[in-house]
Amino acid sequence: MTALFDTLASAGLWAATLRIATPLIFGTLGAVLCERSGVLNLGIEGIMTFGAMVGWLTVFNGGDLWAGMLAAALAGAAFGLLHALLTVTLGLSQHVTGLGITLFASSLSYFLFRLNVPLASSPPTIEPFQPLSIPFLSDLPFFGQAVFTQTAPTYLAILMAVFMTYVIFRTPLGLAIRMTGENPHAAEAQGINPVGIRYGTIMVGSALMGTGGAFLTLSAFNSFFPTMVQGRGWICIALVVFASWRPGRALLGALLFAFFDAFQLRLQAALGGIIPYQIFLMIPYFLSIAALAVMARRARVPQALMQPYRRGER
Secondary structure: OOOHHHHHHHHHHHHHHHHHHHHHHHHHHHHHHHHHOOOOOOOOHHHHHHHHHHHHHHHHHHOOOHHHHHHHHHHHHHHHHHHHHHHHOOOOHHHHHHHHHHHHHHHHHHHHHHHHHOOOEEEEEEEEOOOOOOHHHHHOOHHHHHHOOHHHHHHHHHHHHHHHHHHHHHHHHHHHHHHHHHHHHHHHHHOOHHHHHHHHHHHHHHHHHHHHHHHHHHOOOOOOOOOOOOOOHHHHHHHHHOOOOOHHHHHHHHHHHHHHHHHHHHHHHHOOOOOOHHHHHHHHHHHHHHHHHHOOOOOOOOOOOOOOHHHHHO
């Protein structure tokens, strides 16, 4: 019990929670934005993988770290444009299209990576983002180490959640996005272009997904390997439901899952010789499923989600 309390009281646990949550925040916000306009984007796993590769390759070839983040966002937006073309313009199945994009983007990531980086005994590395030392705040006991020693993309992810909450619920653009996700024909009657709204939200949402992938290679790690996303994209899809399609709750959901993940790593180090490590790996997913089951009962799905829109049809 003492070991458990010491773990919970450790600033390192909460610092790790923020680091682990960052790609989930970016990915979940991107998925929320897509689904708020009525489009399910199951390409998130592949888009995050491609963003991780493009961001790392940009820096590896001489670009700076923020250029890598921008390149990853643009790469994600490009896949978002493809997804919008297939689902919004052509009206194809959003499930099938998203899964196809995941497979295509993941495979393309490995192909392009090997074209640029030959096989080696150890993967090449870059100099990643370094933790920021914020005057006065970083020196605070406990909170300074837990919160104010993160890298810049982590703070950007948190600010993005606040900004997206404001845009969706406090601006005319946010109202247009929500109307398009609920009833695109009613939105059209009010002079809103549902096709344009869906294209824009899918591209911006996919750009956020790509940025989340780039965090892994440019901040959390310093190299790229094809399986590094490790299902985070699918976790983001579940977190959207947990968050009831609200950016603020998406931030909390990502932090909750990250806490479970960081906590199990420390339990594994403390009790790994007694309990099989597979049990610890199950803990964050089991607890997340339990939390999702509770929250999903009260979640209100956008009414036009996964419904193709064709102008003039009812």
